Amino acid sequence: xxxxxxxxxxxxxxxxSEQGKAEAWRAFLDFYGPVFLHLLEVHAAIPSREALPLxxxxxxxxxxxxxxxxxATPRQSEREFLGDLRGLLLEVALDSDFFQNSQPTEESAFTxxxxxxxxxxxxxxxxxxxxxxxxxxxxxxxxxxxRVSPRMAEKAxxxxxxxxxxxxxxxxxxxxxxxxxxRLLKQARASKTEKCTPGQExxxxxxxxxxxxxxxxxxxHVSACLxxxxxxxxxxxxxxxxxxxxxxxxxxxxxxxxxxxxxxxPAKKSFFQRLRS
Ligand SMILES: [Zn+2]
Numbered sequence: 001x002x003x004x005x006x007x008x009x010x011x012x013x014x015x016x017s018e019q020g021k022a023e024a025w026r027a028f029l030d031f032y033g034p035v036f037l038h039l040l041e042v043h044a045a046i047p048s049r050e051a052l053p054l055x056x057x058x059x060x061x062x063x064x065x066x067x068x069x070x071x072a073t074p075r076q077s078e079r080e081f082l083g084d085l086r087g088l089l090l091e092v093a094l095d096s097d098f099f100q101n102s103q104p105t106e107e108s109a110f111t112x113x114x115x116x117x118x119x120x121x122x123x124x125x126x127x128x129x130x131x132x133x134x135x136x137x138x139x140x141x142x143x144x145x146x147r148v149s150p151r152m153a154e155k156a157x158x159x160x161x162x163x164x165x166x167x168x169x170x171x172x173x174x175x176x177x178x179x180x181x182x183r184l185l186k187q188a189r190a191s192k193t194e195k196c197t198p199g200q201e202x203x204x205x206x207x208x209x210x211x212x213x214x215x216x217x218x219x220x221h222v223s224a225c226l227x228x229x230x231x232x233x234x235x236x237x238x239x240x241x242x243x244x245x246x247x248x249x250x251x252x253x254x255x256x257x258x259x260x261x262x263x264x265x266p267a268k269k270s271f272f273q274r275l276r277s
Contacts, residue, residue: 033253058092087189135175
């Protein structure tokens, strides 16, 4: 009889990874590594074969100083947790060599004010779809992300004209203006106020666990706040890639593991191995 494999869940991975347990980290990278690579491929327009060093850099930041940043991540919900890591990952990408030579310009179409105007007056669902299109998602992927047809937002997509027109021409899930886009998302994250919606609340609304009366004021806020709209779409897409992304290879996982200060020395014997010794 072989020892039972440990069944990892989000909660177990979240708890044991901050203790530096190597097996928990393998599960962490197996679960979430593909999400990181997909997010970089879409928002930063970096193909996954080139994105591994960025994911490593993010993991190094997450785990440095005795896992300080990791300890500050949400513990209750996997999607809320992934939404937080997404923010860290996209900031690491923006600060990387890929975007060294791109300076923000005064006339950028991607300021909080201009994007606010672009979205103004639309229902939240249409805003969300428009944000996904600006991020680079094709209509096909948006349909899978949202589980409703993006055709219903056709009228809203007509706003993607002029300097935003490239968002309507994407054939692959890839942002047409990654540097400006990542900079905008960073500004959106920084614009958080005390009125902003906790990630946990967003997850509950996405899961339909909130009554209309509770939901209505939250959705109203999200609809008017680019910080919360980014959190709202980010939680949705991270949850989607968690289910849909292709797994990493063993060698990719080993490479990512190099960035993490896992416990050294012989692994502790499992419960079943102890029974037999
Ligand atoms: Zn807000």
